[in-house]
Amino acid sequence: MTVTVTAESAAPPTGVLLDFKNTEMTFPNGTVALRGVDLAVRRGEFVSVVGPSGCGKSTLLRIASGLETASDGVTTVNTDHIGYVFQDATLLPWRNVAKNVELLAELDGRTSRAVRAAKAAKAIELVGLKGFEKSLPRQLSGGMRMRVSLARSLTLDPELFLFDEPFGALDEITRERLNDELLRLFVEQGFAGLFITHSVSEAVYLSTKVVVMSGRPGNVVATFDVPFDMPRDPDIRFTPEFGELVGEVSHALREGHR
Secondary structure, three states, X not given: OEEXXXXXXXXXXXXXXXXXXXXXXXXXXXXXXXXXXXXXXEOOOEEEEEOOOOOOHHXXXXXXXXXXXXXXXXXXXXXXXXXXXXXXXXXXXXXXXXXHHHHHHHHXXXXXXXXXXXXXXXXXXXXXXXXXOOOOHHHOOHHHHHHHHHHHXXXXXXXXXXXXOOOOOOOHHHHHHHHHHHHHHHHHHOOEEEEEOOOHHHHHHHOOEEEEEOOOOEOEEEEEEOOOOOOOOHHHHHOHHHHHHHHHHHHHXXXXXX
């Protein structure tokens, strides 16, 4: 039995915003995607999940957001302020940057046009796109389109941000730059994050905690606390300590895939 609780009030004293307990997911075709997943995301945490393709990482996000209902277990969500950034920027091609960023607040229907525009302007500036408000998606690079997607969710003032491998299709330099921008926003805005990625080094660099999942059906096989302070120096990627932790996570990932 699955119970999903969404509360507008503050999270409980433990600070847990998202909690999966013994979560399982079996699709109608019989595919078992998740089995016995226990995972919590607390205030102040940025949790990355790595695992082989098809292990149910994205399914966890869809359950957390209410887009899917788990087959078993208990999923508790202690906020209704949730941002979701997909693998693709999913922008409306006929709307310019400003109008795309306003879209979620517009659909939410709880803010006036003036407030939406003000929130969009602030979010656009936060992600470094000031000056591109009138540009259409086809006029932007892949990295800029992902910034628009991020800004769009920021207008909802999320307490919990869900990221479904948003930088996977970008070149390495752009990806690292957006990693730095995302960390800056995490520190400045104070949201909690659940981030899906196939890149172990990206997971370690971004996160306060890295969770490793097994092959399908996915479950948690290892958890690593990341000891590096925030805000994080980009050059930490080149230190022996960083490389050692990346190696430990990679080893756990290989072991969990056997």
